[in-house]
Amino acid sequence: MSEQVLLRRRGKVAPHLKDYIESGGLEGLRRAREMGPEAVCRLVTESGLNGRGGAAFPTGRKWDAVRSQPEPTHYVVLNSDESEPGTFKDRALIDSDPFLVMEGLLIAAYATQSERIFLYVRGEYAPQTRLLWDCAEELAAGGHLKGLGPNGSDVAVELRRGGGAYICGEETALFRSIEGYRGEPMSKPPFPTVQGLFRKPTVVNNVETVANVPDILTRGADWYKSRGTARSSGTKLYSISGHVARPDVYELPFGAKLSDLLELAGAGNGKPLEAVLLGGAAGTFVFPRDFDVELSYEGAAARGATLGSGAVIAFAEGTNLWQVAERLGRFFAHESCGQCVPCRVGTQRQYEILHELAGGAGGARERALLRSLSQVMTDASICGLGQTASTAVRSLLDAEAQGALAG
Amino acid sequence: MAGDFKISVDGREVTAHEGETILQVLRREEVETPTLCYHDNLTPAKACRACVVELKGSRALVASCERKAEAGMEIQTESERVVNARRGVFELLLSQNDTETAPNLVAQAQRIGADPEHYSGLRYERPLYDDNPLFVRDYEKCILCYRCVEACGVDAQNTFALTVSGRGFEAGIAAGWGETMPDSACVFCGNCVAVCPTGAIMDRREHQMRVQGRYDESQMQVTQTTCSYCGVGCQLELHVDQRTNEIVKVTSPETHPVTFGFLCVKGRYGYSFTEAGRE
Numbered sequence: 001m002s003e004q005v006l007l008r009r010r011g012k013v014a015p016h017l018k019d020y021i022e023s024g025g026l027e028g029l030r031r032a033r034e035m036g037p038e039a040v041c042r043l044v045t046e047s048g049l050n051g052r053g054g055a056a057f058p059t060g061r062k063w064d065a066v067r068s069q070p071e072p073t074h075y076v077v078l079n080s081d082e083s084e085p086g087t088f089k090d091r092a093l094i095d096s097d098p099f100l101v102m103e104g105l106l107i108a109a110y111a112t113q114s115e116r117i118f119l120y121v122r123g124e125y126a127p128q129t130r131l132l133w134d135c136a137e138e139l140a141a142g143g144h145l146k147g148l149g150p151n152g153s154d155v156a157v158e159l160r161r162g163g164g165a166y167i168c169g170e171e172t173a174l175f176r177s178i179e180g181y182r183g184e185p186m187s188k189p190p191f192p193t194v195q196g197l198f199r200k201p202t203v204v205n206n207v208e209t210v211a212n213v214p215d216i217l218t219r220g221a222d223w224y225k226s227r228g229t230a231r232s233s234g235t236k237l238y239s240i241s242g243h244v245a246r247p248d249v250y251e252l253p254f255g256a257k258l259s260d261l262l263e264l265a266g267a268g269n270g271k272p273l274e275a276v277l278l279g280g281a282a283g284t285f286v287f288p289r290d291f292d293v294e295l296s297y298e299g300a301a302a303r304g305a306t307l308g309s310g311a312v313i314a315f316a317e318g319t320n321l322w323q324v325a326e327r328l329g330r331f332f333a334h335e336s337c338g339q340c341v342p343c344r345v346g347t348q349r350q351y352e353i354l355h356e357l358a359g360g361a362g363g364a365r366e367r368a369l370l371r372s373l374s375q376v377m378t379d380a381s382i383c384g385l386g387q388t389a390s391t392a393v394r395s396l397l398d399a400e401a402q403g404a405l406a407g
Numbered sequence: 408m409a410g411d412f413k414i415s416v417d418g419r420e421v422t423a424h425e426g427e428t429i430l431q432v433l434r435r436e437e438v439e440t441p442t443l444c445y446h447d448n449l450t451p452a453k454a455c456r457a458c459v460v461e462l463k464g465s466r467a468l469v470a471s472c473e474r475k476a477e478a479g480m481e482i483q484t485e486s487e488r489v490v491n492a493r494r495g496v497f498e499l500l501l502s503q504n505d506t507e508t509a510p511n512l513v514a515q516a517q518r519i520g521a522d523p524e525h526y527s528g529l530r531y532e533r534p535l536y537d538d539n540p541l542f543v544r545d546y547e548k549c550i551l552c553y554r555c556v557e558a559c560g561v562d563a564q565n566t567f568a569l570t571v572s573g574r575g576f577e578a579g580i581a582a583g584w585g586e587t588m589p590d591s592a593c594v595f596c597g598n599c600v601a602v603c604p605t606g607a608i609m610d611r612r613e614h615q616m617r618v619q620g621r622y623d624e625s626q627m628q629v630t631q632t633t634c635s636y637c638g639v640g641c642q643l644e645l646h647v648d649q650r651t652n653e654i655v656k657v658t659s660p661e662t663h664p665v666t667f668g669f670l671c672v673k674g675r676y677g678y679s680f681t682e683a684g685r686e
Contacts, residue, residue, distance in 0.1 A: 165574070167574075182570075182571060184571075187453055187469075187470065187473055187474070333575055333576060334574075334575055335574075335575065336574065336575040336576075337574050337575070337578070338551065338571070338573065338574045338575050338576070338577070338578025339454050339551075339571075339578075340453075340454050340455070340456050341454070341455050341456055341457075341496045341499055341500060341550070341551075342456055342492070342495065342496060342499065344551065344575060344576060344578060345499035345500065345502070345503055345526075345576065346495075346499060347575065347576075348528065348529060348575065348576040349499065349502065349526050349528055352528040352529065369525075369526070372491065372495070373495065373526075375488070375491055375492075375495075376491060376492050376495030376496070376499070378467070379459070379467060379468045379488050379491070379492045380456040380459050380467070380468050380492040380495065380496060381456070381467070382453065382454075382456075382470075387467055
């Protein structure tokens with residue numbers, strides 16, 4: 001396998017600050033302090049680091065937008081609500097190197113001149129919550145939070161645990177959840193960089209995103225860009241599950257082929273694959289004719305797919321994909337917050353139609369209905385949940401219409 | 408006027424004032440725009456999505472009730488996506504709700520050509536809450552527009568008795584932690600009743616008359632008066648059944664500068680003294 005960057009301490013370093021520092025840890029934070037906030041934002045922008053939560057927004061630009069807001073109170077939020085079906089890379093990352101995540105966050109707080117970091121961790125991730133919090137306390141005790149905040153003040157770290165709602169991974173719903181309200185998304189604009197948590201400029205970063213940062217500081221933007229493709233820098237973590245011999249988290253530079261990844265994981269376990277669900281529940285089905293797709297933001301987009309959170313679920317030949325779609329439909333119907341009509345009623349109707357198709361019933365009318373419903377949900381829902389709740393279904397309909405679906 | 412600017416609506420250049428929402432501009436320009444959750448005196452909930460428009464540069468459609476107009480915006484209100492989305496919203500609601508007391512919803516649905524049979528499936532099934540002497544909650548008629556929650560909250564009453572509970576298709580309006588109205592924080596101002604667009608929360612007297620088949624809108628005479636309970640001067644509209652000369656319900660005009668349609672428990676429900684001594 002290629003060089004492990006994010007996962008290099010996996011299974012090697014017990015999570016204690018002393019060991020972390022001895023293995024080169026906190027060097028990035030030291031470099032950041034030397035450079036100053038503005039230069040750190042510039043460096044991260046130059047590195048080409050994109051958000052790893054699914055939307056792939058340029059991280060440096062997000063940081064700089066918050067840093068330069070006239071409103072003096074800024075926040076950093078770690079989105080560790082990892083709830084996308086088939087996604088478990090952030091859990092593995094926290095398990096293997098929690099200090100790397102925390103160091104990236106401290107750099108983010110410094111670069112954006114934020115006074116407070118909120119760790120928002122999925123409620124089911126109890127051991128990871130403990131790990132992160134222990135690290136935060138060790139870092140505080142070691143004096144590493146000192147002077148990172150605005151005007152040389154200390155940065156504070158707070159912990160919030162999710163209550164088991166997928167929607168709270170959506171950044172504006174996440175804010176509501178931290179604020180003590182029902183987790184319902186808000187409209188954008190205003191964007192979080194302008195009015196986020198408690199209406200203050202806020203950076204929300206995925207766990208994997210911030211874990212990339214310390215190495216960018218120590219090894220530079222050119223080193224970082226030397227991995228990956230022209231438009232997707234660095235390495236990416238993939239969570240592979242389903243019909244594979246070795247389900248796990250794998251790290252590959254952007255630009256690797258999906259087929260390489262499938263081979264690493266022993267996909268199909270000797271049997272050919274029917275399809276792969278790429279990018280999680282909100283992703284698309286990818287069929288064998290497209291297994292040579294380049295795993296990069298632009299490579300996936302060129303085939304009408306998305307990397308999403310890096311979830312890859314493999315389905316062996318003979319799997320009824322309409323049954324898979326039914327489960328996805330049920331997931332979205334269950335996880336819709338219920339705020340807007342297209343998502344609240346739409347995900348329920350979608351699930352009901354998929355239930356029919358999965359049972360072998362339903363014909364052209366049901367398929368046409370799915371398509372028009374998909375358009376309503378995609379266009380009119382408030383947030384990304386409703387807007388992408390039918391993406392996988394649509395890719396299945398397209399494949400079926402093109403005859404790519406077996407049996 | 409200072410602060411005015413131009414936006415484009417369906418290819419036509421129109422003037423917008425600083426701070427206006429897209430919907431306010433559309434209304435002034437007489438561009439027909441369906442709305443359900445929107446209410447002039449409440450914070451836009453942007454929940455129903457009936458008022459969505461296509462905004463150039465925005466991937467998804469935007470709720471015109473909430474989005475502020477900005478100089479140079481290019482808006483489409485009749486594009487295929489807008490028509491499909493609006494129709495979809497009404498068709499989805501028609502597939503789940505009892506619309507018997509929601510003539511406004513039904514009329515708008517018809518006007519945009521929504522097919523009530525387009526979707527089928529599970530309907531909203533909720534118990535009827537008849538747990539207090541003043542109003543009845545029939546949530547099979549509820550479209551979750553959030554108006555009652557907002558009126559009960561910071562937009563009018565600041566009582567916070569009503570909230571949304573549950574999620575997805577199971578989401579619904581609840582009093583406190585699912586209590587009865589009398590056990591909740593409710594002060595029975597009835598402002599939730601006043602803003603409900605579908606009759607899901609209805610004054611008990613009207614509800615009983617409807618159940619008994621005695622309610623007849625054409626027999627209602629509206630008499631305007633001023634509330635006599637205190638010095639605030641709330642304007643009241645007494646809805647009197649001419650057949651019995653009985654007050655069926657009390658409302659206040661939404662445009663009244665004192666009430667904006669909101670009343671307290673005395674003004675809205677304290678009228679039984681007018682029936683004292685009757686046989």
